Amino acid sequence: MDQLPKTRAEVITISIMVEGGLVLGAYPLGWLLGIHPLSNFVINWHDSWIGMVATLPLLPIFLIMIHGSIPFLGKLKTISKDTIRPMMRRCTIPDLLGISLLAGVGEEMVFRGVLQSWLAQDSPPWAAVMAASLSFGMMHSMSKSYFVLATLVGAYLGLLFVWTGNLIAPIMVHFLYDAFALYYLTRVWKPYPNEEQAPIPDEEIDDDFSEDMF
Known part of the structure; x- marks a missing residue:
């Protein structure tokens, strides 16, 4: 717990650096591979x-992972309870929405917008989806179960991208799923009988940090 961000400002700053870094990094990566990250991005209601x-x-x-007793998912549940939850409880709801949106945009630009699109040029769609999904899983390999689940979700997003041909669809899923998960973990789930036992810092919200950041 000592290595976790200690204030809301730190949580948001690190999130911007990591996820925002993916948004920016998608462009030089796309340039190297000859793929524009947003070449298949169209805003439409459909x-x-x-x-x-x-x-x-x-x-x-997600709810089965949180509330179930599946041994394989035990480590992931522990990470959610004792790492992600206490860290993100420092954030306001607008913060969580902003972080989720940035994650959805940045990660989908890199893994679906650039990597999968590049692989699909010379590979069957299923191979491109599989390779991009494995890379996506490796980025989330905090545990074996996290890697497996992230890889499967990555495949789901990749297939959705193939089906629609529009990056906005997987971005929407990624954003909404992350937003739901973070809200549920921080505002709904009560894994400790006495919340005072929860590993949460004294300063849950840093009021000096602008709430209008997102």
């Missing part, structure tokens, strides 16, 4: 709605 609906099947999986 694919946005597909993304919204496609989020729904993922939510029960």
Whole structure:
């Protein structure tokens, strides 16, 4: 716990550096591979709605992971309870939405917008989806279960990208799923009988940091 960000400002700053770094990094990566990160990004209601609906099947999986007693998911549940939850409880709801949006945009630009699109030029769609999904899983390999789950979710997002041909669909799913997960972890889930036992810093919200950042 000592290595976690100690203030809300630190949480937001690190999130911007990591996820915002992916947004910026997608452009030089795309330049090297000859792929524009947003070449398949079109804002329209049809694919946005597909993304919204496609989020729904993922939510029960998240709830099973949190409330179930599946041994394979035990480490992931512990990470959610004792690392992600206490760290993100420092944030306001607008913070969580902003972090989720930045993660959705940045990660999908890199893994679907650039990597999968590049691989699909000389590979079958399924191979491009698989390779990009494995890379996506490796980025989230805090545990074996996290790697497996992230890889499967990455494949789901990759197939959605192939189906719609529009990056906005996986971005929408990624954003909404992360927003739901972070809200549930920080505002709904009570894993400790006595919340005073929860590993949360004394300063949950740094009021000196602008709440209008997002």
